[in-house]
Amino acid sequence: MVGIPEDFIEGSGNPALDAARLLRQRLEVNRGFGWDMPVGSASRASVPTQSAVSGEIEDREAVLESIRAEVADCTLCGLCEGRTQTVFGVGNKSARILFVGEGPGRDEDLAGEPFVGRAGKLLDKIIQAMGLAREEVYIANIVKCRPPENRNPATEEMAACFPYLERQVKALQPEVICALGGVAAKALLSTDLSVGRLRGEFHEYAGIPVRVTYHPAYLLRSPGEKKKAWEDIKALMAHIGLRLPA
C-alpha cells in the first residue's frame, strides 16, 4: 500500500525518472480523448478524432469565457461590494478532475485566481503527489467573490452564485469532483453533514461522482488529518483509473 507522501510531496530524487512518471501520468489524464492511441489502432474509430476533440475543447472554452464575462460583472449578491475582482476558476478545460473550494480569500481576491495562498500551496502539493500538475486539473469555488474577513459564504450568497458553478461543471464535464471542505460539500450535495461524515464514500452531483475531503486550509490547522485527506485523494484517483506515481 502506498503511504502518505511526506507533506504531500512524492518523488524518486531522480529528476529524469520523475519526469518520465509525470509524462506517463499525463498520457493517462488525456486518455479520455484518445490522444495516446497509436495510429492505426483497431479501436481508434471508437474514440474522437483529433479535430473533433479540438472542436469540443474550443466549444468548452467559448462557453467558459462567456460565463466568466457574466461573473466579472455580477452583482447578484452582496459579496460584489467587497471584492477586488471576481475569481472564476482556473485549469485545464479537458480536466478529468475538478476541485471545488468554498470561495476566494485575500490572496485569491488580489490575484483573481483560486487557491494561490498558503492553502493553495498545499493543494498544489497534493496535486503534485498525485503525479499531476496544477495545469492538468480544474479548480473553482462555490462563490466567486471574497466573503469579508474570510467568513464562510452565507446560504443566500451560495444560492446566488451556485448557478455559475453549475454551468462550469456542465461545460467541463469532469469525470470526478473533489469537494474541498464543508461549504463545497454543502452546496454540491445539499447537505449539512460534516466532512467527517461525508468523506470515505462517493456521492453524486449531476451524475458526476463527488468525493468529499478536508479543505487545505483546515489541513494546515490540523496536519494530523492529512492522512485521511490522502486516502480520499487515492480513492478518487482509483475511481477514474489514475495510478499513483510509483
Ligand code: SF4
Ligand atoms: S459571489 Fe457570485 S453571485 Fe455574488 S456577486 Fe460574486 S459572482 Fe455574483
